[in-house]
Amino acid sequence: MTATSQPRRLRADAARNRKLLLDAAAAAFAEQGTEVSIAEIAQRAGIGKGTVFRHFPAKENLIAAIIRARLDELSEAGAALLDAADPTAALTEFMRLGAELQARDHSVCQAAIGLIHDDAEAQAAADRLTRTAEALTERAQRHGGIRDDVTGQDIILLLRGAYQAAAPLAHAAPELWRRYLAVVIDGLRPAAAQPLPGPVPGRSPTVRP
Amino acid sequence: MTATSQPRRLRADAARNRKLLLDAAAAAFAEQGTEVSIAEIAQRAGIGKGTVFRHFPAKENLIAAIIRARLDELSEAGAALLDAADPTAALTEFMRLGAELQARDHSVCQAAIGLIHDDAEAQAAADRLTRTAEALTERAQRHGGIRDDVTGQDIILLLRGAYQAAAPLAHAAPELWRRYLAVVIDGLRPAAAQPLPGPVPGRSPTVRP
């Protein structure tokens, strides 16, 4: 039932190589985008090309492993915000942190869009993050700071969307995401709320008790 | 000064092949995503692989050519909305059309993010679209339906962002973008407006007369 899938303990050299690989990959992706070759990553990590594929069955899973680490980081930051004094400020701070995290790993996060679904580890991390967001959202709603018809899943997707809205100009205006996140947050205030169209994602369409 | 770059008239067979190529590419991208091989596209178009590269110097430019057509479509739809009776409804309708267009060409529009900057034709089409959006935005602002501190450029980026927010669940919930577009539009109402952080993109930071 404990479904953390890292199967067994790694041999010492394997654990060391895995860390070298992940660090080199993160650095290379940050510098040159996700199209850097595996050969270059392996060289920078000081390991053989084949070793990369022993640790990750495909390049996609290497990228997903980096995403997973970032998702977990944000989950922890979100959990820490759960006992902040102002629940509404805590939620907007969580969204700001999420966007900032995407700015730090721009190309990896851009590549992540379709990728998370294909990687069980990353998917699990995304689910944990959604649960944290759900808790922060419900708390802000009870406090009356956020409209009642949005979910934690919505918050995650909207903070991604706000960052991605600014992405085309990220080079010229690296802080532009703050502007669009502010618009989205304005749209989340109860005062602004008009009824939302369509079903709520991830929730059964039948009315809950 | 007339800077439309399609240099000269194409020979009849070249014009025909170009059209076959663009149609086959759009269909192939829609079905299989932008990673379909040029070989397959060429085969579907009934032309040789080399001919693809005679028309477009790189695969990126083939994708950009399709984007350009979509951008022009939206520009025209936006221009037609300029004399709608309700300026605010016209702007929200424009945003809805823009999101719908992305849904129709999902994978091509996803790939377009960084691509437009590298392709002069696509860049010009994006600039035309921004000007149309600017006109629609100013009209809605004079009508009092939209906050005064956003620009046409903001509107374009925000409608992209709303669509992309929903993109991770596009398969399971293809209409979800309507939900996030509604949140963004709620954030654009004058009543919701809180001051936006940072400089306005594309506008000189010095105060205008």
Next chain:
DNA sequence: ACCTGAACACCGTTCAAGT
């Protein structure tokens, strides 16, 4: 002027041989 497909370079992935 334009078309074509063989040839090239590059990159992700596999695997037999090593320790």
Next chain:
DNA sequence: ACCTGAACACCGTTCAAGT
């Protein structure tokens, strides 16, 4: 158990030969 690099398959791009 894990590492390695040579070998393989595939794909974007080029180009000499054709019309």
